[in-house]
Amino acid sequence: MAGFRFRLLDKFIINEFYPTFVFGVMVFTTLLVAGDLLFDIADLLIQSRVPFGVVFRLFLYRLPGVVVLTLPMAALLATILSFGKMAAQSELTAIKASGISFYRVLRPIILASIIVGGCALLFNETVVPLTDRAADNVMRYEVAKQKPALLKEQMFLKEEKDGKLSRVIYIGKLFPQEGNMDDVLIQEFDSDKLVRIMTAKGGEWKDGEWWLYNGQVFNVTQEGLVEPLFSFERQQLTLPLSPAQVVASSQDPKKMSALELYSYIKLMKIQGVDVDSLWVLLHLRLAVPWASVVLALVGASVGAGSRRSGSGMGIGVSIILVFAYYVFMSFCRSLGQGGYVSPLAAAWIPNLIFLLCGSYMAKRANR
Numbered sequence: 001m002a003g004f005r006f007r008l009l010d011k012f013i014i015n016e017f018y019p020t021f022v023f024g025v026m027v028f029t030t031l032l033v034a035g036d037l038l039f040d041i042a043d044l045l046i047q048s049r050v051p052f053g054v055v056f057r058l059f060l061y062r063l064p065g066v067v068v069l070t071l072p073m074a075a076l077l078a079t080i081l082s083f084g085k086m087a088a089q090s091e092l093t094a095i096k097a098s099g100i101s102f103y104r105v106l107r108p109i110i111l112a113s114i115i116v117g118g119c120a121l122l123f124n125e126t127v128v129p130l131t132d133r134a135a136d137n138v139m140r141y142e143v144a145k146q147k148p149a150l151l152k153e154q155m156f157l158k159e160e161k162d163g164k165l166s167r168v169i170y171i172g173k174l175f176p177q178e179g180n181m182d183d184v185l186i187q188e189f190d191s192d193k194l195v196r197i198m199t200a201k202g203g204e205w206k207d208g209e210w211w212l213y214n215g216q217v218f219n220v221t222q223e224g225l226v227e228p229l230f231s232f233e234r235q236q237l238t239l240p241l242s243p244a245q246v247v248a249s250s251q252d253p254k255k256m257s258a259l260e261l262y263s264y265i266k267l268m269k270i271q272g273v274d275v276d277s278l279w280v281l282l283h284l285r286l287a288v289p290w291a292s293v294v295l296a297l298v299g300a301s302v303g304a305g306s307r308r309s310g311s312g313m314g315i316g317v318s319i320i321l322v323f324a325y326y327v328f329m330s331f332c333r334s335l336g337q338g339g340y341v342s343p344l345a346a347a348w349i350p351n352l353i354f355l356l357c358g359s360y361m362a363k364r365a366n367r
Contacts, residue, residue, distance in 0.1 A: 009095070009100065009104075009105070009108075010107070010108040013082070013105060013108045013109065014108050014112060016082040016085065016086065017078050017079065017082050017108075017109060017112060018078075018112075020077065020078040020081045020082050021074050021075060021077075021078035021112075021116075022074075023074075023077075023078075023081075024070070024073060024074030024075070024076075024077035024078050024081075024318070025067065025070050025071065025074040027074075027077070027315060028069075028070035028073040028074060028077070029063075029066055029067055029070050032066050032069065032070065033063075033066060041055055041058070041059055044058070050142075054138060054142050057138060058135055058138045058139065060131075061131045061132070061134045061135035061138065062131070062132075062135050063131075064123065064127050064128050064131045065128050065131065065132060067123075068120050068123055068124050068128055068289075071116055071117075071119075071120045071289070071292055072117075072120070072288070072289075072291035072292040072295050072322070072325075073295075073318060073322050075113050075116055075292040075293075075295055075296040075299070076295040076296065076298065076299040076318050076321060076322060077299070077314055077315060077318040078296075078299070079109060079113075079295075079296045079297075079298075079299030079300040079302075079303055080299040080300075080302055080303040080306070080314045080317055080318055081303065081314040082303065083299070083300045083301075083302075083303030083304045083306075084302075084303035084304075084306040084313075084314060085303075086303075086304075087303060087304050087305070087306055088306070092105070092304055101366055102304065102362060102365045102366035103362065103366060106297070106300055106362060109296055109297075109300055110293065110296070110297065112296075113292045113293045113295075113296035113297075114292075114293055116292040116296075117289045117290045117291075117292040117293050118289075120289035120292060121286070121289040121290075124257075124285065124289060125257045125258055125259070125285075126257075129255060129256060129257045129260070132255045133255065136255075155170070155171040155174055155246070156168060156169070156170055156171075157169040157171070157239075157241075157246065160274060164189070164191065164192055165189050165192055166188070166189055166190075167186065167187065167188050167189065168186070168187045168189075169184070169185075169186050169239065170183075170184070170185040170186075170187075171183070171184055171203075171246075172184070172185075174243065174246060174247070175243075176243040176244055176246070176247050177243075179204060179205035179206070179243050180202065180203065180204055180205070181202065181203040181204075182201065182202050182203075183201070183202075184198075184199065184200040184201075184202070184203050184212060184215070184237075185197070185198070185199050186198040186199075186200075186237075194220050195219070195220050196217065196218065196219060196220060197217070197218040197220060197226065198212075198215060198216070198217045198218070199215050199216050199218075200212035200213060200214060200215030200235075201213060201214040201215065202214065203237060205242065205243050208242075209236060209237075210236070210237040210238075210239045211234055211235070211236055211237065212232075212234070212235050212236075212237050213233065213234055214232075214233060215231070215232055215235065216228060216230070216231045216232075217229045217230055217231075217232070253278060253281060254281070257285075258282060258285045258286060261278065261281065261282050261285065262282060264278065265278045265279065265282065276336065276337060276339055276343055277336075277337040279336075279343035279344075280333055280336040280337050280343040280346050280347060282343070283343050283344055283346070283347030283348065284329075284333065284347045286347070287347040287348050287350075287351055288329075290351055291325065291350075291351060291354075293351075293355075294351050294354040294355045294358055295321065295322070295325065295354065297354075297355065297358030297359070297362060298321060298354055298357060298358040298361065299318070299321070300358075300362070300365075301358055301361030301362045301364070301365050302317065302321075302361065304365040305361070305364075305365060325350060325354060328350050328353070329350040332345075332346045332347070332349050332350055333346055333347075
């Protein structure tokens with residue numbers, strides 16, 4: 001009998017939660033689209049005169065990334081509204097009077113928010129990177145009218161040693177499929193001072209090694225004068241990256257999935273680059289989707305203590321709490337990128353702090 005009663009309670013709470021959750025996704029998606037994406041679309045339609053079909057596809061490709069951002073916000077709004085409604089109608093009071101604790105009432109909400117967080121993580125790792133690239137392709141090839149090319153142009157590779165710049169490699173043209181490159185310029189540094197310059201007309205990836213052809217090497221004196229040292233017809237280039245890895249190292253890490261970002265970090269470590277900021281970005285990719293859980297806990301506790309269940313007040317409180325969360329997250333991210341805290345701590349401290357706050361408020365609501 002008790003199990004049947006609890007199943008009815010879980011069903012009742014979920015039925016209160018999911019309509020407002022869908023409502024929250026729609027509301028926050030509309031706000032984010034109207035605040036940013038809509039202006040870009042209007043500019044493309046009116047000023048650039050891009051065909052409506054192209055703009056509509058661009059809108060659809062960018063929409064998944066916006067929806068993923070709204071899921072924690074919607075979870076917060078849904079719990080504030082649903083628990084606020086139950087508090088206003090004295091339903092929470094009746095549930096407590098029957099001997100059921102507030103912690104037990106929270107159980108279906110926590111489980112639902114875990115599912116939301118898992119879906120957000122999965123969506124962010126599978127669909128969003130693909131749609132972001134599709135949107136970039138539309139902007140590049142259909143809006144800017146660029147032609148797809150089988151080569152990469154004007155690429156820079158930076159290498160660091162002990163936190164200082166040691167080498168910069170400029171590649172005028174790279175043909176990844178053929179494993180060839182043209183117009184290579186290499187600058188070597190010692191204590192952040194330029195000491196040597198190497199130029200080559202071409203290069204080739206052969207037997208797992210890079211070889212430069214028809215080049216010259218110059219020495220840079222302390223006075224800044226450039227002196228020729230020698231010329232060469234063929235010389236090995238110490239670069240432990242294949243053509244595909246060279247291309248991958250030039251991609252935008254913000255548009256990568258977590259697995260792609262992890263591979264990118266390994267490439268940057270090979271080049272000696274400081275990867276703390278990249279580790280922060282990777283941990284944030286994993287931490288932010290679980291904001292749905294901690295914000296749902298905070299929202300349920302806030303809603304349980306409210307006597308007003310209006311959607312306007314709920315949206316206002318949700319915006320304030322979400323703003324506080326993301327401001328705190330940005331602050332922690334800056335600390336992590338600056339090396340003041342570890343990347344792991346920088347990404348997960350906001351969730352931990354809000355989890356502690358939500359647990360404290362849930363304890364008070366349970367009284």
